[in-house]
Amino acid sequence: MSRLIPFCALIIIATFLQMCRTPQPSGYTWRLPPGVPPPPGASDQPARIELGRQLFYDRRLSGNERLACATCHRPELAFSDGRVTPTGATGEPLLRNAPSLLNVGYLPRLTRANPTITSLEQQMQIPLFTTHPVEMGADPVVVLARLRADQALVARFAAAFPTDPDPLGWEQIRTAIAAFLRTLVAFDTPYDRFVYQGDTTALTPAAQRGMQLFFSPGLACGHCHVDLAPPDRAHPPRWADLEYLATGAGRSLDRGLAAHTGRPEDAYRFRVPPLRNVALTAPYMHDGSLPTLEAVLRFYASGGHEGAGTEPERAAARHDLIAGFGLSDRDRDDLLAFLTALTDMEALTDERYGDPFAAQR
Ligand code: HEC
Ligand code: HEC
Structure with missing residues (x-):
């Protein structure tokens, strides 16, 4: 009996610790990595x-x-x-x-x-x-x-x-x-497995090099795209810190945040888009003006010129970090490999996400 008490206590503590891990609403099985809770306000019904x-x-x-x-x-x-x-x-x-x-x-x-x-x-x-x-x-x-x-x-x-x-x-x-x-x-990506689960084989060498470029001070992509964490400083995606910034991208008359606030300094600012699954969502930017990820990379490499409108106000609004950089063919391929490694393929086939009327259409 006396031996049983510490054993029971252990079970109780273990159960308690289990409950204290990520809070998961009960009636629904979430496809989430350890440490990432369901979105705030998620239903359990x-x-x-x-x-x-x-x-x-x-x-x-x-x-x-x-x-x-x-x-x-x-x-x-x-x-x-x-x-x-x-x-x-x-x-x-x-x-x-x-x-x-x-x-x-x-x-x-x-x-x-x-x-x-x-x-x-x-x-x-x-x-x-x-x-x-x-x-x-x-x-x-x-x-x-x-x-x-x-x-x-x-x-x-x-x-x-x-x-x-x-x-x-x-x-x-x-x-x-x-x-x-x-x-x-949709978090089950090679990149997330590499960063959060220590799976060093999840990213190909090319994707790893692309990741280094992405977070390098010269390219500065990671400075604005804070939903992605650099591998040496893994932290949960900072969704709340995605700012409204001007890249100068776009060709439409849409003046972004300024259309809402009326403030000239908000001209051409748009929310930094989260980049997970970006390989699936062409064309790109707020007005879909860049057809491929390759075009997006050329746009950034050219300092925000290639593929964008040329109005003086748009150019003046552009953030200082959109300053251009050299991009070899290998750099481009490596960055594309990294951006493609942000894709959660399972999300595409999860029946719970799909069209319930598919069979009747
Ligand atoms: C100054 C902040 C900033 C920097 C630096 C930056 N981005 Fe962006 N990025 C943005 C903003 C803002 C948008 C949205 C622009 C729009 O909607 O017109 C965007 C859009 C994108 C998109 C299109 C996503 C979509 O769904 O349309 C991709 C891909 C992208 N950035 C990748 C990169 C890469 C790669 C780099 C580095 C070479 C980089 N970004 C550097 C702020 C930045
Ligand atoms: C005719 C096309 C169209 C239809 C239909 C449509 N949407 Fe959208 N949706 C858009 C566009 C375009 C945007 C971007 C709007 C913007 O940024 O100003 C958007 C944005 C959104 C966003 C914001 C996403 C973000 O990243 O902030 C949500 C959420 C959304 N839609 C949900 C819905 C829901 C739910 C429905 C059905 C009730 C719906 N949409 C129907 C075109 C559509």
Whole structure:
């Protein structure tokens, strides 16, 4: 008996320590490396997450039933859409390139240049209802009536929001889609295995050299792209520290943060985009003006000139670190190998992320 007591104590301590590791909501199995918690506010309710997935892929959410969220955020392209800029449900062109939604739950400020949009639920109002230009063009009354006519869907809402007296409304639609979006995590990359799990074979020699270039003072990529940590100073991705900076990239009239704040010093500033899975999200920059990663590297090597608009104000806004550098063919290939090693291939095939209607389409 006396021997059993320390044994029991050990089990209790071990269980406690286990619980104290990364907090993982109970009902959902997260695909996350040790030490990385699920995004803040993540749901632990599978019925809600699954409903969110259905809605994300459901064209009935747009006014004329032509667009789903997934039309512009395609799972096989890391939830970007491969186009320079998308077209809304009624044919109007959108201003900006559609970004990836992988790891979007970790971003404290959403969209490319509006720091006041701080939650997924809030951001969703834009694609659903905005008219400048029309994206999904959802009429709140018409779309709700359409969804309420689908008995199977009504039952799903009731199961996902069991305590709500009226479970099928816009608040629940937003809550469910946001719950799905927060599950879109993608960290299982060769780079993350190399940096966080000490797997020295995860990166090829070329990718390792590309990584050194990326974090070198001469290229300074790591100075702004702080969602990636240098291997000798591994720390969790600093999503909250992604600033709004001007690279001078782009050819459109979009003045970025200044369009929102009205301050001249914010001209051409855009949020530094997270770089995980970037090999899947061409074309690049806020207006999709650079077609490939190679073009992005040429842009930086040329000091922000090649492939960008030439307005004097754009050039004047450019950050001091976009100063140009020599780029040999080998440097280019090594940097491309590094950027490609930021891809989580499993995220592309995770059935929980994919189109639930795929078989019927
Ligand atoms: C017609 C194309 C289109 C549709 C449909 C669309 N989006 Fe987007 N989405 C975009 C574009 C373009 C942006 C970038 C907007 C910006 O930065 O100003 C964006 C940005 C976002 C962001 C911010 C990502 C970030 O990195 O900050 C989220 C989240 C998002 N969309 C979710 C959704 C959801 C949810 C739906 C469906 C309700 C949806 N989108 C429908 C084109 C679309
Ligand atoms: C001064 C800060 C800064 C530096 C230095 C910098 N970047 Fe960027 N990077 C940005 C910003 C801001 C954007 C977004 C620009 C836009 O949307 O127009 C960006 C965009 C990108 C993109 C496109 C991502 C996308 O989804 O469209 C890639 C790839 C990229 N940078 C890689 C690099 C590499 C490689 C280097 C080093 C050679 C580098 N960056 C140096 C700030 C920086």
